Amino acid sequence: MRDYVLRRLVQLPIVLLFLSVIVFGVLRLIPGDPTAIRLGMESTEEGREQVRREMGLDKPLVVQYGIWLRDVTTGDFGTSWVSRQSVSSLILQKLPATVTLAVASLTIGILIAIPAGIIAGAKAHTWVDNVISTLALGGVATPTFWFGIMLILVLGVRFQWLPPSGYVPLTEDPVECLKRLFMPALALGTSLAAPLSRFMRSGMLDVLSADYIRVARAKGLRESAVILGHAVRNALLSVVTVLGLQFGNLLGGTVIIEQVFEWPGIGLLILSAINQRDYGIVQGVVLFAALTFILVNLLVDVLYVYIDPRIEY
């Protein structure tokens, strides 16, 4: 087990190196002159030359990459090409909104998926299971942004129960924040819940056919004790890894949901940066998101080894 964790840690820098090459390299594919984007239409050759020197574009590509890598490792994710603000500070500024949304969505997703998966698995091939499985199948096929818009249409526009969009920090006005948080978190949460409940169900089915469940039943345990005490705990293990991978969908999903609900987080930051062709921000945010994703998955994998003592790598 320690070997596995060690191997993951050894592989990590190699993956990170490739990752940095991709993030750095892809940006060089942009057609056109980056200095023209920064200076706008009325740029002189002299001005562009100066900016090129400021941005380090006059140096060889390898040197540019080295400088960039050094900055990144010290927590400097670059600067905006337009406003010249540091990307790290922009991310920190937008992070609370995104984290609020992500945590709420994850909570809703887990609260729906785990019980639904347990019931569907325990009552497999009955009408309850059919209803839950059909809903999950539909949930996987439903575009998050469409579900979000439908929520706005019904709850925000038709019945006017909730404000249709916008963000208020939790620390400023908790009630208003939760009101505005409800719809985007529900839209994103259900999109996470659909695949998660399917994994939970199949995990339950696997566990329920195991010998130790038969033993538990044979010694006369109540069915509820068998399900909750023995089956669920083991079935949850397989869901933990899925949860790590779902974190990626969560990150991608927030970009789209933030656009639907005008939620001013990291997603809106990168979208507005794309519109302004501010590749400094695009690069920084993508790198930040990928690093977070890698670390979360590493954490989940390591955690998994500790939760399940049977696992040996």
Add this chain to the structure above:
Amino acid sequence: MLRLKRNKETELAVEPAKRLGQPDVPAWRGSSRLRRFMDTWRRFKRSRTAVAGLVVILVIIFMAVFASVIAPHDPYDPAPRNILQSPSRDHLMGTDAIGRDLFSRIIYGSRVSLQVGIISVGIAAVVGVTLGVIAAYYGGLIDSLIMRFLDALLAFPAILLAIFVMAVLGPSIRNAMIAIGVIFIPAFARITRANALSLKETEFVEAARAIGARDSHIMVKTILPNCLSPIIVQASLGVAYAVLVEAGLSFLGLGAQPPEPSWGSILSAGRGLMTTAPWVATFPGIAIFLCVLGFNLVGDGIREALDPHLKNI
């Protein structure tokens, strides 16, 4: 996992025995392939949901091919007199902000979705399968390099990677195909590699090597045909996800550009019309839902038909 292995072993054990009974090897090969296909088809037919999914896909393909015949109106033709009409007999799904018939636009939108879905998965399959077979066949340093590079691609949350690529390449349908293709490469490569690794050790590959077949011949003619089934399943489920991602990109304004009718961009236009014309946002969502559901059901159906032991997922 265990079940899957056992199944493969029995399959391998049965095959030489079958071969003994057939004197004419080429004839046996042809008819056996046909028989195996018919077997799979018979099992596929047994699942009502899979057949329903296939019907949905066929309807959408029919819509895409005969769009110009079926569509009652020109999808590009603005009619200033018919702005934002609610659904009626003449306009089954109403009209949009410049009076175009929504039903016709959604019929034409199926072309964009299918085109992006199929071509992007095609790109991913060709690149991914090639990388997977090469990694498995040569092993060692080549394997490590390819797999770490793919790990780095996997380290990006999928939608975010697509957004990143689109941001750099610029918005268009062709670029959306490339971006979505890129995010699927690791999945195809990993599946192919896993299968090719076990095939590499089999006797028929050894036999091919013994008679002096070139590496490329072994990879393409011997290994590849035997790991096709999981690739087909992955492709079908991949198209479903690709349609969803294309809709998402177009919704964000990064995919299809106006006036091209894409389900995602029609939805995006409908977001601003929620109070006046809720149908503009509603119908394209239903179209995306049905299309994704269809490919998911067919993918699940093929998986179950190819491997009857894998019932749980």
